[in-house]
Amino acid sequence: MTQNIQKIGKTKFQNKHLIGIEDLSVDEINLILDLANHYADELDKGDFQSDALKGKIILTLFFEDSTRTQTSFEIAAKRLGAEVVNLDLKTSSLNKGETFEDTIKTINAMHPDGIIIRHHEHGAPVVVSKMVDCPVINAGDSWREHPTQALLDALTIRRKIGDVKGKTIAMIGDIAHSRVANSNMKLFTKLGAKIHVVAPEILMPEKFPVEGIEKFFSLEEGLKNVDIIISDRIYLERMEGSPIKSEAAYFEEYGLTKEKLSYANDAVIILAPGPIIRGVQLSDDVADDKNSSLILEQVRNGVPTRMAVMDILMKERG
Ligand code: CP
Numbered sequence: 084m085t086q087n088i089q090k091i092g093k094t095k096f097q098n099k100h101l102i103g104i105e106d107l108s109v110d111e112i113n114l115i116l117d118l119a120n121h122y123a124d125e126l127d128k129g130d131f132q133s134d135a136l137k138g139k140i141i142l143t144l145f146f147e148d149s150t151r152t153q154t155s156f157e158i159a160a161k162r163l164g165a166e167v168v169n170l171d172l173k174t175s176s177l178n179k180g181e182t183f184e185d186t187i188k189t190i191n192a193m194h195p196d197g198i199i200i201r202h203h204e205h206g207a208p209v210v211v212s213k214m215v216d217c218p219v220i221n222a223g224d225s226w227r228e229h230p231t232q233a234l235l236d237a238l239t240i241r242r243k244i245g246d247v248k249g250k251t252i253a254m255i256g257d258i259a260h261s262r263v264a265n266s267n268m269k270l271f272t273k274l275g276a277k278i279h280v281v282a283p284e285i286l287m288p289e290k291f292p293v294e295g296i297e298k299f300f301s302l303e304e305g306l307k308n309v310d311i312i313i314s315d316r317i318y319l320e321r322m323e324g325s326p327i328k329s330e331a332a333y334f335e336e337y338g339l340t341k342e343k344l345s346y347a348n349d350a351v352i353i354l355a356p357g358p359i360i361r362g363v364q365l366s367d368d369v370a371d372d373k374n375s376s377l378i379l380e381q382v383r384n385g386v387p388t389r390m391a392v393m394d395i396l397m398k399e400r401g
Contacts, residue, residue, distance in 0.1 A: 089400055100212045100219040101392055103228035104269040105292075112234070112273060115391050119238045122387035122394075126162070135398050136165035139196035143169045144211075145222070146202040147320075151357055152222045152231070155385035156199045156393075163390055165397075168195070183207075184214070191215040197397045200224075203321075218396040226260045226321055232356050233266035235388040237274065239381045240311060243352055248275035253305050253347070255337060256315030256364055257286040260322060263356040264315055268292050281305030283337065285326045286317070302337065306346035314339055314355040316364050330363045339365040344375070352377055 089096045094114040098106050107115075125131040141160045145153050157167045170190070177186055190198070191214060198215060200208050201222040208221035223229040240247050252271055258264045258280050268278055272293045280287065281299045299305030306312070317333075319325065327333040344351060353369060353376045361367055370376055 089395070091395060091400070096395055099396070100208075100221075101230055101396060102208050102212060102219070102221045104230050104233055104266045104273070105228075107230075107273075109273050112237070112270065115234055115388070115395060116238055116241060118391035118394060119234065119384070119388040120241065122162075122390045123238065123242065123384060126387055131162060132164070133162065134164040135394050136160065136163040136196075139165040139397055141165050141167050141197045141199065141393070141397070142190060142195040143167065143222075144172070144190075144198060144200045144202075145169075146172055146200070146207070147223070149201055149222070151382055151385055152201065152229075153199075155382070156220075156222065156231075156389050159386045159389035160197075160393060162386065163393060163398075165196070165393070184210075187211050187214045191217075197393060220392060220396065223262055226262045226265065226318065228266045229262040229356075230266050230270075231385070231389055231392055232263045233270040234392070235381055235384045236263075236267060236313065236354055236356070237270055238384045238388050239354060239377050240352070242384070243377055243380065244310070244350075247271060247311070249277075250310040251277045251279065251308050252311040252313060253279040253281055253309040254313045254315065255281045255302070255305070255339065257317040257326075258282050258315060259286050259288045260318035261315045264313070265292055267313060268296060272296075276311075279305045279309060281337070283327075283333075302339075302343050303346050306343070306351075309347040309351060312339065312344075312347065312351060312353050314353065314359070314364050316355075316358065316360045334363055338363060339369045341366070341368055341372075344369065351375060354378065354381055357382065 094110045160167045195217055197217050198219045199222050200211055202224050205225040205227045207224050212219040254264050278296045355378050
């Protein structure tokens with residue numbers, strides 16, 4: 084991992100890039116969350132505009148589809164005064180036979196000030212970070228990591244119920260293929276939460292990225308004493324064929340309904356990284372519950388979280 088140690092307040096930020104949660108110390112995570120919380124407060128007041136990244140050009144490279152992440156990175160960059168160039172990979176010269184490496188070298192020759200990359204292959208952001216001169220932010224690679232999603236989940240929990248330390252989080256669904264779950268297991272363990280993973284055998288990871296995770300095969304068992312639920316969809320794009328007998332049978336056993344929420348603590352809150360698949364991973368009334376569902380709050384918090392990460396990595400500091 085390339086280092087570019089910056090002192091921000093009392094915290095030394097060790098990395099030039101944000102590739103994964105595993106590279107962040109607890110102090111660095113808290114630095115990002117504190118700044119994201121500040122930006123969230125400012126955005127709540129309306130019409131916030133900063134010139135923290137004025138004169139910078141941020142390039143987004145999405146080799147895989149996105150609604151939330153790409154849009155919120157673009158909005159976040161513009162809120163900080165940067166200009167954004169989205170390379171449309173459907174019409175790029177990759178389609179004429181240019182290699183991935185030559186594409187990245189070509190882009191680097193134009194001197195962007197930051198690159199945001201999503202890729203379906205494990206480790207693609209690491210490869211890019213070693214080839215370019217500017218900071219690289221991983222916007223999701225395969226099922227390995229999606230660090231800014233995990234950070235925005237942490238911000239959402241913090242803004243709704245406070246410190247996650249000592250809380251129990253249940254992650255439900257296709258955890259075996261979820262980059263969000265991988266990043267969240269690392270992040271929330273670092274922040275002192277207890278984690279339950281609830282999934283059918285076929286969607287349960289063979290091993291977890293960190294120690295101390297408890298696994299359950301039923302919602303009734305896995306939701307006991309749980310304060311926070313994170314619901315993951317089934318990532319069909321990362322496998323061949325469907326891993327489940329039927330959507331109805333999966334929903335019956337693992338779909339979140341109001342009735343099944345009663346297994347958890349009374350004030351349980353529900354997060355889901357989105358896109359959500361209604362009627363498979365959760366019911367409409369759970370997804371749309373105004374008190375307990377934070378799904379749209381997560382989307383909202385994606386902007387200040389990405390503002391904080393870009394500010395820390397891309398702003399000139401004297
Ligand atoms: N949660 C998430 O990464 O959403 P998108 O795929 O829409 O970016």
